[in-house]
Amino acid sequence: MVKRPAKFGERLFATLCSDGGAKASKTEEDENGWDYFVELPNAPHSGPLDTQPAEQAAFVQVKSKTTRGLSVSVKLSNALKAAASPLPFFIVMVVISKATKPKLYAKHVWAEMMTIALREGRLADRNGTLPNKKRIGVQFTSNDEITGDIVEWMLTQISMIGGDYQSNKTKLFREIGHDEAWPGSMTLQGTKAQIYRNFLGLGNGLPISDFTCSPLRFGMSSPKTDIKVTSGTVHIEPKPIGSCEIRLQGSADTPTIVAPAKLYSYNPTGKAGDESFRVSAGQIEVLFGPKDISSGLEFRADPTELLDVKSLRDVIVFNYWQSVSAKILIEVFHESGMRLFRSTVDVVPKNKGDWETVLEIVKTLEAIVGSSNFRISLAELKNKLNDLNFLYQMTAAPDMHYELRPEDKLPSIDFVAYFCEVQLGGYHVASLMQRAATGQQTKDDLRIFDFGAAINFGNYVFQNGMGDTKRIIRDIYQEAVERLGETTQVLNVGDMRAFADQQARV
Incomplete structure (x- = not known):
């Protein structure tokens, strides 16, 4: 033993x-x-x-x-x-x-x-x-x-x-054992509107007093770990109650703005009259609730933020609605497909301008960039609006009239070919076009041509880091024109903007 x-x-x-x-x-x-x-x-x-x-x-x-x-x-x-x-x-x-x-x-x-x-x-x-x-x-x-x-x-x-x-x-x-939720209490300070907006995620914080909190471990508090603060600021980050889709329509001649969104709700009393909700979709905010809480529809746009072309189009559409004082229909659909909300709001008339033309310009840009990762800011769009408008006109004009004094006799022309290119932020975009001849005549020493609607035969988006993008565009265009010229007579204009500027100086 x-x-x-x-x-x-x-x-x-x-x-x-x-x-x-x-x-x-x-x-x-x-x-x-x-x-x-x-x-x-x-x-x-x-x-x-x-x-x-x-x-x-x-x-x-x-x-x-x-x-x-x-x-x-x-x-x-x-x-x-x-x-x-x-x-x-x-x-x-x-x-x-x-x-x-x-x-x-x-x-x-x-x-x-x-x-x-x-x-x-x-x-x-x-x-x-x-x-x-x-x-x-x-x-x-x-x-x-x-x-x-x-x-x-x-x-x-x-x-x-x-x-x-x-x-x-x-x-x-x-x-180990620490719970995510801690019991505590505090006194919030602020107006009714401030409290609502903060609990819906739209505030900048609320002043508080008499804050106490007890961190839990294994669901138990300890008197030694109680936190007490006499004053401070609380920032509230609400969790969405679900996903939804928001649709805005302001006029029959413009596309509907459709965006995925998050749905938030706040009701401090549980009474139907105190219910409020917020629909958030990036640029779009819809806030409805009691009379002094509801702010209706807000559409925010940071001019320096890089946007995809769809978001850019949505901004232009909304500005167009504002310019014509449109009555905007708001619909919110749950992710299940059920419509949650329908209302109309009158927008404050502002942003007067030719937004209809700007919208057509952006639609043209959208057709060129397609599904690429193209991003542009509103500030850059405004800066290059003149160049983009020229591209739009060369794409959308229903016909073209062309006169020149050739040094030698020209054969009968089947097509005119040209391209338009614009430098936008970190991208170089280009569109290649041809127009079929609808009429041609000689008057004195002038050759006069009429051409029909533009037919696109290539859109290109290059990032600036890809080398000499202007030369790449010219080479692609020239190869395409040479193929077209194998079976037809082509009037090769090349860079239409450069050609137009040259003609203006003559």
């Missing part, structure tokens, strides 16, 4: 560590609550000596048993130290039996045991129990028996965590 089981178990563990190439040092007077500090051996290192990694180390508590059962207990204070430390901790149980050799069981203090320790720690805190006066049970199973090298087992447990062990354990310690 072993007279001093505890000492026997500790000596056995130290011997097994030595056999495995580790050094187990008894801690001074058990000052940290754990029996052994174990310096574990490194794997063979083939690199330079100055790159040899530091040896790994671990703390171990050894428990000896002579009675039946596979459970022991440890002080809560020791378990909390093990959970909080970034170093590896292990609990080893030595079962001493008269009839058989001693058996070793071991557990790695990781997620399961850390959870138990931290939960019991929060309970003890709430109940006013000192952690060194409370013990928690550690239950082993047959799967925890160590039949081989105890040192190799500890090294394997550490390596199984992967990555930086200490960082992973610290992260686990900080996250």
Whole structure:
């Protein structure tokens, strides 16, 4: 019979560590609550000596048993130290039996045991129990028996965590048991409209006073972690209650603005008259609610923001509606297809201008860029509106009249061919066109041609980083004209804008 089981178990563990190439040092007077500090051996290192990694180390508590059962207990204070430390901790149980050799069981203090320790720690805190006066049970199973090298087992447990062990354990310690929601209270300050707008996600924060909050761990608060603030500002980020689609229609001669949107709702009392909702679709905001809350339809456009061509078209359409004082129909459809809302609003008349022509220009641009990743700001559109208008006219004009004084006699012409190109922000766009001759005559020394509607035979979008894009466009155009000229007589104008500018100077 072993007279001093505890000492026997500790000596056995130290011997097994030595056999495995580790050094187990008894801690001074058990000052940290754990029996052994174990310096574990490194794997063979083939690199330079100055790159040899530091040896790994671990703390171990050894428990000896002579009675039946596979459970022991440890002080809560020791378990909390093990959970909080970034170093590896292990609990080893030595079962001493008269009839058989001693058996070793071991557990790695990781997620399961850390959870138990931290939960019991929060309970003890709430109940006013000192952690060194409370013990928690550690239950082993047959799967925890160590039949081989105890040192190799500890090294394997550490390596199984992967990555930086200490960082992973610290992260686990900080996250275990913490709830996302914390109970608290505060007094909000602000007008009714300000409170509504902030809870719908449209405000800039609300002043608060008397703020208290209790962070929860395992659903329990602690009086030691209560947060109290006398004044401050709260910023509210609401979660949408669903997805929807918003449709705006202002006139029969313009396209409907359609955009995916998020739906938000706020009702502080639960009464039908206090219900408010917000539909948000990037540039479009619709806010309806009580009389002093509702702001109707807002359409915001940052002139410097890069927009895809559809969003650009939507901005132009809305400006056109404003210029003609249109009555705008607003419809909101749930993602299931059910219509949630229908209303009309009168827009404030402003933005007078030839928005109808600008819309046609943008439609022309949309046809050229297609489904590319083309992006342009409103400011750049305005800056290049003259060039874009020329491109639009050369594309959309129903016919073309052309006169020239040729040096030599010209043959009968079948087509005129030309291209228009515009530099827009980070892109170079071009459209290649041809028009069939509908009439031609000679008058004195003039050759006079009439051509029909433009037929597009190529649209191109190049990013500026693709090289000499102007030369690329010219080469593509010239190759296309040469193919056309194999079977027809082509009047090759080339760059129509350059040609028009030259004619204007003559």
